[in-house]
Amino acid sequence: MRGKKLFAAALSLLVAGAVLVTGCGGGAKTTGEKKEGAKYTFRLAETHPPDYPTTMGDKKFAELVYERTNGRIKIEVFPSGQLGEEKAVIEQVQLGAIEFTRVSASPLAEFNKQLGVLSLPYIFDSDEHMWKFLTSDMGNKMLDGLETSKMKGLAYYSSGSRSFYARKPIKSLDDLKGLKIRVQQSKINMDMISALGASATPMPYGEVFSALQTGVIDGAENNYPSYYSSNHYQVAKYYLLDKHQRVPEVLLVSKAVWDKLSDEDKKIIKQAALDSVKTQRELWDKFEKESEAKLRAAGVTITEVTDVKPWQAAVKPVIDKYGPEYKEVLEAIDKARK
Known part of the structure; x- marks a missing residue:
């Protein structure tokens, strides 16, 4: 007391x-x-x-x-x-x-x-x-x-935008299935990973490098600069540019x-x-451009998702689950699209 x-x-x-x-x-x-x-x-x-x-x-x-x-x-x-x-x-x-x-x-x-x-x-x-x-x-x-x-x-x-990276080649949505992916600890992020067919593994950011290195996790997600500056690219050389979040x-x-x-x-x-x-x-x-150039120079394989529609379809249950509480904001986001 x-x-x-x-x-x-x-x-x-x-x-x-x-x-x-x-x-x-x-x-x-x-x-x-x-x-x-x-x-x-x-x-x-x-x-x-x-x-x-x-x-x-x-x-x-x-x-x-x-x-x-x-x-x-x-x-x-x-x-x-x-x-x-x-x-x-x-x-x-x-x-x-x-x-x-x-x-x-x-x-x-x-x-x-x-x-x-x-x-x-x-x-x-x-x-x-x-x-x-x-x-x-x-x-x-x-x-x-x-x-x-x-x-x-x-x-x-x-x-910027966040995308996935892994220890093994990932070039499509199917390649994510079954992988243990580190995420920030939030219900939306965990539900998103599950909807994409992967296994969500929340952990502090500072533990990600060693977890990737030892195989505790198969991959993670972040923007180009963070992926580069954290040195995660040294142990997870495959980056799938899907841009799933812009926070x-x-x-x-x-x-x-x-x-x-x-x-x-x-x-x-x-x-x-x-x-x-x-x-x-x-x-x-x-x-962001400098980080991408350095990653390519370091031998990272970067695959860009050209059709995001299958990804959007996969996470539709997440949007349906949380959408009603953000109805007004989502309508404004849609309006900005037009």
Whole structure:
């Protein structure tokens, strides 16, 4: 009991400290006795390395905010999981102990149910289709829906599409049948793998390389950059480009922090987030192409799925199972297709 009280006290001090730091300079006067806006120093938590496209997007966002406030608002980016892993960081952002973060939309479905639709397989025909939806009224509504969970969604970032890779040749849907495939721990992902005839094997990302190496699993799924940077291609040299999921990233701010900002500062931060998307997407596209080239040079066999209809037919039970709870969003996704 005493330990819990000490933890609560420490957490209160942490939050109070954040408020004190962010409030410094508020209402201060310049030498000309002209009032200037409040000065803030915020932190942005990022799990990816410093040179990763999402981290570079974070940095562009911070740079734009700094420039547009004449240095009054400084956002320091902490890459490589320095402030913790995504789930722990999300909790800290809700408390206001960490002000900003960039996370995958997948874990955010726990806080805004509508975001879960983004994990459904084959709902987007292309990257252009996805972005047309994300920038629509419904896409913005999904970002705003995070406010009920003490977070404010600022913008979406790209993370490409996910495809399958394995230790043995996979060139078709039939080749997946019976394979043990590692997936992220979510019901939708597990149901998708089962519908495709494979055996879903949830496990932490950090264990995948050794599991592939020892044959505990036969394959996994991810985007080109992650497949390359994780070195999974060294033990699973067959990549089947089916693009079953396109799950974007989300740039977030704590609502506790957001509510303390002036309307002018809110406008600057929101627009800077939206303007940073162009940089992030361009860097992602370049990074993806470079990763593909390196994979081909390393001898990876890449097979592209040219007809996705059999794959869509196979996962129809998954869409039928979860579709009703995402009816409104799926209709908006279909509208973006047209």
